[in-house]
Amino acid sequence: MLHLFSLVSVEFIQRFLPRELQIVRTLDHKNIIRVYETLESADGKIYLVMELAEGGDVFDCVLNGGPLPESRAKALFRQMVEAIRYCHGCGVAHRDLKCENALLQGFNLKLTDFGFAKVLPKSCRELSQTFCGSTAYAAPEVLQGIPHDSKKGDVWSMGVVLYVMLCASLPFDDTDIPKMLWQQQKRVSFPTHLGISAECQDLLRRLLEPDMLLRPSIEEVSWHPWLAST
DSSP states (O other): OEEEOSSSOHHHHHHTHHHHHHHHTTOOOTTBOOEEEEEEOTTSOEEEEEOOOTTOBHHHHHHHHOSOOHHHHHHHHHHHHHHHHHHHHTTEEOOOOOGGGEEEETTEEEEOOOTTOEEOOSSSOOOBOOOOSOGGGOOHHHHTTOOBOHHHHHHHHHHHHHHHHHHSSOSSOTTSHHHHHHHHTSOOOOOGGGOOOHHHHHHHHHHTOSSTTTSOOHHHHHTOHHHHOO
């Protein structure tokens, strides 16, 4: 699969593409899209030769097919958890997790787009004030520019992804940022007709915990009973 970088700004290519390539070349996980090669044409177009994910992305899957059955969402979300657990273990925060960056390859989920990813120092806890990624998936502390743990920001974004998988809608209104910040402080609600299990709702509420100090780490997420059950 060729991914073309000819329609993005020169600033993006110079600032983010080298960092993305540096990071993805160090990552080796079955749920992360592989980049095999980079090519540059005579007219300056940049191409990435990437692993093919023929199933499109999770956003299009939900857009075209509606909410996923809970069992299907669980199977895909487990793979996202494993990929992010691996990244965080390598000291990498993705910082742009969203349904469009979760690709489908048969029954497998593959994370892509590490353009905003960051390698965090191992010697101390890194607190960032940088906003990057997509507003709809951003944690409240990220939107407010509060010094934050980028890994905890990833956990919040994963909660939004799981909610979209199950409900085919966003949990918060991203068209009005002040309103969205107010909604984020309240207990997230779920459409009753979808019959989302109590364990799954519990996990979602933990992922979408507005206080980043109370929000679980990816390691703690991986231990949740909903993910452990069949």
